[in-house]
Structures are given as C-alpha cells and as structure tokens.
Amino acid sequence: EAGVTQFPSHSVIEKGQTVTLRCDPISGHDNLYWYRRVMGKEIKFLLHFVKESKQDESGMPNNRFLAERTGGTYSTLKVQPAELEDSGVYFCASSHRAPNSPLHFGNGTRLTVT
C-alpha cells in the first residue's frame, strides 16, 4: 500500500507570508493527525481528524493555524501569517479507526520562516 505522502518536502517563506501544507493519508485510514517538531524539541501533537471531523485540536498553537480535511481524504494545514517560531518539521500521520492502531507517518514538511 502507498504510504502517507506530504507536500512540499521543504518550504522557505518570509515572515508574514502564508504557507499551505498538504497530507495524503493511507487510503482507508479514518484517523489523520498533524504533529510538529521544533528544532531541539520533541515531536508535539497538533490535531486529530476522524474522517472530516476535527476530533481534537488542543495542540494547535494559535489561530494562525488552520487545518482542514474536506471529504475525509487529504488534509491541509495552513499557516497565516507565518512567524519565525513556526519553523520546524510538520509531520502528518494516519491510522485505522481501531483503538491502539499504530501511526503511519509521512516524511514531513520542513518549514523555514525567515
């Protein structure tokens, strides 16, 4: 099966600009997660979709971040306007609906805000 794919793999933008990250989960996976790793820190949870519904967005840093999953397939994470502290690697992961299903991660989008 195809894995989780993320686009772009790298993005360099200036402070104040907008960036949209895309994640295509494994087909059939209802659960979709966004995580972020800031340099020197651990990977941190941002939010969780079940199909098209936001199940938990308690990890979203602030209202400059907007995640969507229209139709319950791919998801986008938009940062507008980007700030310097938003730099990091953004990972998407998906899993089956069954409890305790392991997460399948994409290779991440490395975002650099200058």
Place this chain on the structure above:
Amino acid sequence: SQKIEQNSEALNIQEGKTATLTCNYTNYSPAYLQWYRQDPGRGPVFLLLIRENEKEKRKERLKVTFDTTLKQSLFHITASQPADSATYLCALRLSGGGADGLTFGKGTHLIIQP
C-alpha cells in the same frame, strides 16, 4: 508537569551487543506505550506497542518491557547491527481522556559501531 525522558542523546554500542534504551515518564497514566524508529529526513516508523497490563513484548530482535510502578519502559535490540543505527522514540497515549495524540520523548540516537 507531565514529562517523558529518554536516556542520553547518543548511545554508542558495539555491533553484536545488546542495546538498551530507557524511557521514563512522570505524572502520566498511560494506556499504552509505543516505540518508533526515525531515520534522518524521514518520519517515525512504528516498531512495537505495549499495553499498561503487559510486562513484556517481543518482535524478532526487539524486546520492550513496561513497568508502570517504576514508570519506565526499556527497549532492547539484541545482536545489534549497524543498520539499527537511528533515533528511537518512545510515545505515550494517556488513559482516561486527554489529548487524542501521542506524547513523544525527544528520542535516543543509537549508533551501532562495526
């Protein structure tokens, strides 16, 4: 505050020996604990899951133990090989509610020397 600690930032092991990685946590009541492997520029890859009522789990050369009294998990790689060199992450899923996502440690960088 809640905290996950993984032993040392880098662990050097001679090929053929057993590598033992530690994951300690405080102020959590995890429903289960997972171990992931991460290679440079890639997303984490799931290895093993152990539930709170399980003491030990094995998969080929990998073994995980879980001691909820000590609040510690040990991850062992027997007959280690240079190809096992990577960063290993432990992650907890809380029981009784809380954020849907996993909480990750910073990871231990394992180097297996030929």
